[in-house]
Amino acid sequence: MKKRCVITGLGIICPVGNDLEESWNSIISGKTGLAKVTTFSTEGCYADLGGEVFCDNLPAPEYDRSARLCIKAAEEALHDADLNSEERSQAGVIVGSCIGGAVSIDEYMTAQKEGAENDSRIPNMAASSIANHTAAYLNLNGVTANIVNACAAGTMSIAYACDLIRSGEGDIFLAGGTDPFSSLAFAGFHALHALSEECCSPFNHSHGITLGEGSGILVVEEYEHAVARGAKIYAEVAGYGVNSDAYHITAPDPSGQGQMDVIRRALGSAEIEPSDISYVNAHGTGTPKNDEAEFLSLHTIFDGTDVSISSTKSMTGHCLGAAGAVEAVFTVKAVSENVLPPTIGYTEEDRLALPEKAGNLDFVVNESRNKEIAYAMSNSFAFGGTNASIIFSKDKHETEDGKKDKVYITGYGKIMSDAEQAVDQVAGVTLDMKDFTERGVKLGIFRKLDKFGQLQLVSGIDAFNSAGIQVTEENERRIGTIIGTSAGPVTEVSNFQKNIVDKGCTAGSAFTFPNTVYNAAGGHFSIFTGTKGYCATVANGTQAGLQSVAYACDVLGKGNEDIMLASGTDEGSDMVSYFYSHSKINGCRILGEGSSTVVLETGSSADKRQAHKYAEVAGYALTHSSGTNAYTETDAMEAAVVKALANAGMEAGQIDRIYAVTNNHEQGKNEIGVLEKHFPGKTIVDPREQTGDCRAASANAIIVDAAKAIDASEIGTALTVSYGCGSYTAIVLK
């Protein structure tokens, strides 16, 4: 039997309430949280509505609004779960976000325009900081990650927390999503003409979205652990699915194929049928393209069942990276209280017109209703083509554990800067049209890419070629991608934001906006290659490039995919080096850029296609320290190394060589100290001497380098380890 994951605490802050009770009461009484935008000027814009949070006591003013909303919801969820301090300190934090520190970037640039300095905002600019700041504020030392797959991120975070519980990386996670109301998102959707002039009413008026903000946090806990401490259990996570449309960077596939596939993945993972689902909290954004595709998907899957459907975005607005989490909170409440939340905004005329679109499907109109709910589903479909679907059950839900297969590295691609070519301490990678055309990438695709996307596409294609993989209709759904990054598409985000700060919200660029989401690089890669399996982007400091490998192994362990690409990618630019030098994140190293990708493959798949096996992933571990004296970063580093060895079933003495991308500051010496203590006399390799600090790309490159050394029989085994944002990932190869 699979380990069971249950929900034992809920916390929320969103446009319809600053806590769970207020939000839920608003939702079931059909109250809107949408009104005229006050956060910034919407002068000249054709739309001016939004769902904003008004809260006088948001904690931690030193952090970005995304982290502050998250901490507020997390505090409520922790309190609701009634954890003691020991249990709390072991909790992990998995947070979804679409736009990360956009508000901090806005604040920084606005101050700069006015001639003021605001350097305190710099450490808050990357989405990598959200989970780390939340963990630090609440003193939580479990595994952290920021899942940055745009509007699917909140749903995916809950799913990833369950994966981590099942792979033994923790028993309790705060999982969900957060996003602030930002000029970036508003100007971007305005430029795409995707904002509705009226309050959005998904599946009804379909004239566009209304943006929202907020955070939803669920305490996801291993069932036995919850029972042992006598926890209140709201619901169980029965199943989930994640995939990629591989169709368009902003629009859903109109055929609904990706949406239907992800719903079927979730049903399959829960081992239930469509007729078992009583309620669907739909993605339901209100854009014509979404609503049309989603109607088609819902009809195809659910026609003939007695499912009820609604979009709570009609009340909260579209909370982007928080949307899936906020909606998961409502879906869990629906299951535990047997109440169907409505979609609001229907006039009498609209009601009469509904059957034409809805057919026999029961859309919950304007008013909530009571209904016995055994299983409820929440769906999220994002920019970049990422889809996620999750199912909650009221009662005990057991599913079979798949057979664990070995995981091998069967290919790699790496494009890194050269430290010797550095000018003013910055080294870059130059890519021109030829680099793309010789890889079969047409102009129509590569001109859409920012540097982050370009680097990712090149290393990913090279990895596919190195592994000899052809994507076909037979295997396209069984190949996925996990990308790790520290700073994401920071140049595109900064340029986009600067334009708005200078010229206002009408100056958003429709061309650039899609690239400001962190998962755009993964989306472009999936569209180009046609891979339709699991896809995620993780922002979690430098070590995200190694965490992506562990994440990909967890995905392979679930059996839906045979092949996963795991990447680390970070771009450099004037903007990046400016931020790095100002915040002194980089110590005295040369700042580099690059992308590194490994192909991870199950043993059975590799054997079937007679793939070359460079090395086997023997074991891995993830840890985090919130930075307290009781459990320092050095302790977390040591724990990652010791656990990875134990998971590999190996002793320290069996490791031949160490590959480490350690902290650039004083802490790095402590980390090297841990390695010298456990592996006396062993060589410690750091590739950044040659490439510059390519951050997540460097963290991934050590896996490539170690696998190549094992393949060349230079060594038999290797330990790779990397740091970032208080987190550590250690992976043993043999």
Added chain:
Amino acid sequence: MNKEEVAAKIKDMLVESLRIPEELLSNDAELFGGEIGLDSVDSLEIISGIDDMFGVNMTGVDKENFRDINSLTNYVMEHAEA
């Protein structure tokens, strides 16, 4: 502004805002088909750029006018206020 100047400004905008290599942008190069292959999101950027530069609103305008730099230039010349 004469026709050549308008065409040159449109070309600069296409290079700058849509990252189209300059060498591909002859005035009669097809923008939405063929090698350049623009899409609906790109057309929003062109509409926004033309509005900014010339005060000409091309929202909802027939797609024939977006065929190449020449057709965009002709539309701007016909609709720009003197």
